[in-house]
Amino acid sequence: MSDFFSAFFDELPQVRSGLWVTLEATVLGALAALLLSFVLGLMSISRLLVLRGTSRVVVEFFRGTSLYIQLFWLYYAMPTLTGYQLDPLLCGVVAFGLNYGAYGAEVVRGAIGSVPRGQYEAAVALNMSPLHRMRKVILPQAWVQMIPSFTNLLIQLLKCTPLLWLISAADLMTVVQQLRDRTGETLTAYLTLLAVYFVLAYALTLLMNLLERGAKRRLGLPTGAGSLLRSRSATEAVASVPGGAR
DSSP states (O other), rough: OOOHHHHEEETTHHHHHHHHHHHHHHHHHHHHHHHHHHHHHHHTTSSOHHHHHHHHHHHHHHHHOOHHHHHHHHIHHHHHHSSOOOOHHHHHHHHHHHHHHHHHHHHHHHHHSSSHHHHHHHHHHHTTHHHHHHIIHHHHHHHHHHHHHHHHHHHHHHHHHHGGGTTTTOOHHHHHHHHHHOOOOOHHHHHHHHHHHHHHHHHHHHHHHHHHHHHHHHTTTOOOTTTTOOOHHHHOOOOOOOTOOO
């Protein structure tokens, strides 16, 4: 154990660099997924059949294929077709964005569909344009419903970042794996990874709980004293985890 931590602190700049790559992949992948979630989610409720059909095909394809295979295809197979090799980090961001964006699209579609019909009718009665009522009335209420599921998807995305090691990205997993190979301390190395990922996941959960609390406050909804530290219910987790209930 002492050998591993001695090497760990000797290589602290490299460890920080690996941690930064992991955070970059998580944040950029999450932003890409969020953008795609809204694009596909709004397309899925469009009146135009071509938009609804395109959204359904994209969502089902990326939900129905493995993230592992998508990552490998983008990094190893696509260059043979396009002649262009993606940077490992960019490849990870694209794969995470596509995969989790497909799951997020269902979150957006479901949340918008959960807004009471009376809200739509009231917005129409006020002579709001479709864009205006979506932006001012529907999305603010749907956003509160989306955040718990988006939180679970964000944590799942974070936990998938060790896959970057498989395409030679210098993330935290890669650095710890190199230290493990050097010291032979398998147990200590992977316990360290467990601890780091737990801390990162819990920090992200607190940030998302804070975001949810702010969204509820803007709508005048009760936030509760313990809302910032509350855990997710089993129903929320199953609904949003890749491979869970659809």
